[in-house]
Amino acid sequence: MKDERKTAGQALPAGRTHRVRCTLNGKPREGAAESRTLLSDFLRHELGATGTHVGCEHGVCGACTVRIDGVAGRSCLTLAVQVDGRRVDTVEGLARDGELSDLQQAFRRHHALQCGFCTAGILMSCADFLERAPAPTEQQVRDMLSGHLCRCTGYTPIVQAVLDVAAARNKNT
């Protein structure tokens, strides 16, 4: 594989692989991707970060949601080459030193997951959302969660977990 220089304005031709470098969960990573490779596939197949799940591949289900430069978005509607030089955070980066984050612990406490397929994406949305809206109303949480499909929980325990984390964080500050 030829190591391409990623200067803006330079074409990355179809049918060849290109080197994509990003910071995944705080660590520099690189791998090969075609220009058409979706970020979701790049994460799972090239970088081995299989915590991010792939559901519908057209932006509806929310399972593949990751944070790009901190902002929650669909990795199935993002090209791998678009994250070159950027920060990508996935569910693997939430726990610190083997300890679940407060958000993950709340999901566990409230039984906010059953099969867990949708959970990785929901956690990444919540992580971004709670930084921007630290004291959300239940309606705001439900609006944010409307971008995710969960077929197990009926959402109520997820809403409770998110509100619980927000309340705990506000108490501690």
Place this chain on the structure above:
Amino acid sequence: MKPAAFDYVRLEDEAQACDLLARHGEEARVLAGGQSLITVLNMRLAQPSVLLDVSRCEPLDYAKVVGGKLEVGAAATQASVEWRPGLADEVPLLACAFPYISHFQVRNRGTVCGSVAHADPSAELPLCLALLDGEVVLASRRGRRTLSARDFFQGMLTTARAGDELIACVRYPLRAPGTGYAFEEFSLRHGDFAIAACAAAVSQDAIRLGVGGVADRPAVVQWPRLPRHELEAAINDFAWTLGAQDDAHASAAYRRRLVRQLAARAIATAAARAQGASNEG
């Protein structure tokens, strides 16, 4: 559900976009937020040979008030406009409409100009642009031209943009004094495509109503302030002019019924807000 192969170019600025659009024309597609485009690429409904990515063009990533309008550059995300602290004062209609646009995660990456470029008949941002009589600025190596929303939207997913043109920015007029705005939408699920959507602006002497999701493009009508029964008749007549079609989601009759309900509600809310605005003034 994977895109066909294409060349990819990450652009730095508008001039580079115009050069490459002049070279590739219709073979190229402009990638901004990708929230509609990558979907259709994944489904292979579109197979462009080149993708020109404007999403990291810093000079195009802005929203600012210029000459009585909120101007939004090609790379600015919907979220960047939605989370503007002053949006409800600047363009209240947009503040009303954003919550109906897909979901938080999609608005984070989707752009305002991209939605206008895509011109889905049920999309909220084109409807707001049409209702407010906003502008689309098209750039190419031939120069810049500014079109009114009325001239820009030409049909289902069809606009006046030529193959070598980039939507450099769109301009939403700021709130008019003494005018109230409202947005109402019905869809099968929250954030889903609108089956019908109504935007209204009501001032002391005029009612402006826009309808999305029914005709092949946003449809706008303007009336003087009418008494209730005349307004109901006018809305009904307008609903019949939209050429509603039966499809898998709703019958034409149901769509007309939605238009009657949503329009009446939007106009009533906008009128109440206009009253509030003039009391404050």
